[in-house]
Amino acid sequence: MTAIAFEPHSVNARWRRIAGVVYRDLAAMRRSPIRVFEILFWPVIELVVWGYVTLFLQANKVPFIVSMLLGAVLLWQVLHRASNEVSIGFLEDVWSRNLINLHVTPVTPGEYVTGLILFSLIKIAGGLAVMTTLAYVLYGFGLFTIGIGLIPFMAVLLVLGWALALVAISAVLRFGEGAQVIAWSLVFVFQPIAGVFYPVSVLPEVLQWLATAVPATHVFEGMRAVLGGAPIPWDTLALAMGLDVVYVGVALWLYSATLRHARSKGRLSRFGE
Amino acid sequence: MRCGGMVLQRIVGPVAILEAQSLTKRFGPVHAVNGVSLTVGQGEITGLLGPNGAGKSTTLHMLLGLVTPDSGGITMFGLDLQRHRTEVLSRVNFSASYLGLPGVLHVREVLNSFARLYGLRDPRKRVADVAELVEIGPLLKRRTGDLSSGQHTRVQLAKALLNDPELLILDEPTAALDPDAGERIRALLVGVARETGKALLITSHNMREVERMCDTIHFLSAGRIVASGSAASLAADFGVVDLEEVFLKVAREGVPA
Known part of the structure; x- marks a missing residue:
């Protein structure tokens, strides 16, 4: 090994590669103000629209708790952004034909994904800070009224979002750039099932069964319970975390298998064309 | 010791940096690479030539771990590529004019990022050193998306030198450069190989470039190495005056009997 580099398997080298x-x-975001705008634009629009819908329903005496809808909007953004930011980070490399450059470095697939996840956390934290402030200023809703349960709620959604991102990345590796639509849309498959804006009990029975297998369902149900005055449902949260482990396990397996397949079929090389 | 080592090296030949044995790759009905074996020694510049579709890029991509061979083995620095991917790739680098770089980033940021991806101890210093070596200092504050193709090639080359690689794999290293810039890059690459003992494996369609740079040349046709040797020996074997005519013979007539 050359003296200018850390030993490739050392902790220093691993962290340096993730960094x-x-x-x-981070440099790409700094150089492209449009990306910063994009991070904030849709979440803010969604918050404003749903916020005023809530106010309208309240004004018309519809029995509705304002915090439930706004809480759902904010937590949904956590899941949505966790999934999309990681997928977009990967797609940026596809779009700039930089993927081959990355795959000939000593960076492991795990280190690459870890880097994308850490960066997504930075973006999510920034976006959420703005939305939370807006929700408080415009509607008087403080996200922290959810209490200590907010931490596991958000953790479950983040992990689920990252697992979905890995599935989207796998789809692009397997089917090519044309599959990038999956990166944008996969998370929305879970929106109706997970009961983001309504209780799962309104769904048909089959979908209710399906919903129990989605970690996000337990978060949104739990959030409504907490905002309704019930204690944090730790048992269902534990179930959600267990489901997250399964989702991540499957997503990692899929990512690893599609990467092997892409190398075997020469698909990885085609990302440089 | 050093002199003794050099004498011994002259007797036994250069230390093998890369050994590929019987590499084979099929894509459906197409036999892209068919039993390719080659060795690249320390300080050696090896050329891989052949017409379009001969299997050059697939071979390079197998050597870089981007494509898994159907059969055959690749050893670099005595390590199996499949099993020791991280160690091997930290000592190798690659440059190709057809690859992109994140267009919104400044050149300095791209290089700083790759310096970290190679686990370098002092990324900024190394970037400054390489920028001086490849003469891209004035480009460091430019967006990569705004570079000309020649400038882009030089930045790719700077990227490929960041980790001080012991094996540098170059796919068409001077494809987009004007004659003057191409000549300077060739001189740089030859100097790097001769002075530091780095091994170079290059593909090129510029026969003059290959003649001037390469110690050993392998001609690929339909996925097979059909001829190997120095530029002079290949020309003699094919009964022609230079490498360009060898290329035309291989491309049009295939392998000599």
Whole structure:
């Protein structure tokens, strides 16, 4: 090994490589104000629309708790952004034909994904800070009224979002750039099933069964319970975390298998064309 | 010791940096690479030539771990590529004019990012050193998306030198450069190989470039190495005056009997 580099399997080298991914994405964000605008634009629009819908329903004496809808909007953004930011980080490399450059470095797939995840956390934290402030200023809703349960709620959604991102990345690796639509839309498959804006009990029975297998369902049900005055449902939260482990396990397996397949079929090379 | 080592090296030949054995790759009905074996020694510049579709890029991509061979083995620095991917790739680098770089980033940021991806101890210093070596100092504050193709090639080359690689794999290294810039890059690459003992494996369609740079040349046709040797020996074997005519013979007539 040359003296200018850390030993490739050392902790220093691993962190340096992960930092390389984060550094690259941070620099890209700094150089592209449109990306910052994009991070904030849709969440803010969604917050404003749903916020005023809530106010309208309240004004018309519809029995509705304002915080439930706004809480759902904010937590949904956590899931949505966790999924999309990681997928977009990968797609940026596809779009700039930089994927081959990355795959000939000593960066492991795990380090690359870790870098994308860390960067997504930075973006989510920034976006959420703005939305939370707006929700408080415009509607008097403080996200922290959810209490200590907010931490596991958000953790479950983040992990689910990252697992979905890995599935989307796998789809692009397997089917090519044309499959990038999956990166935008996969998370929305879970929106109706997970009961983001309504209780799962309104769904048909089959979908209710399906909903129990989605970690996000337990978060949104739990959030409504907490905002309705019930204690934090730790048992269902534990179930959600267990489901997250399964989702992440499957997503990692899929990512690893599609990467092997892409190398075997020469698909990885085609990302440089 | 050093002199003794050099004498011994002259007797036994350069230390093998890369050994590929019987590499085979099929894509459906197409036999892209068919039993390719090659060795690249320390300080050696090896050329891989052949017409379009001969299997050059697939071979390079197998050597870089981007494509898994159907059969055959790849060893670099005595390590199996499949099993020691991280160690091997930290000592190798690659440049190709057809690859992109994140267009919104400044050149300095791209290089800083890759310096970290290679686990370098002092990324900024190394970027400054390489920028001076490849003469891209004035480009460091430019967006990569705004570079000309020649400038882009030089930045790719700077990226490929960041980790001080022991094996540098170059796919068409001077494809988009004007004659003057191409000549300077060739001189740089030859100097790097001769002075530091780095091994170079290059593909090119510029026969003059290959003649001037390469110690050993392998001609690929339909996925097979059909001829190997120095530029002079290949020309003699094919009964022609230079490498360009060898290329035309291989491309049009296939392998000599």
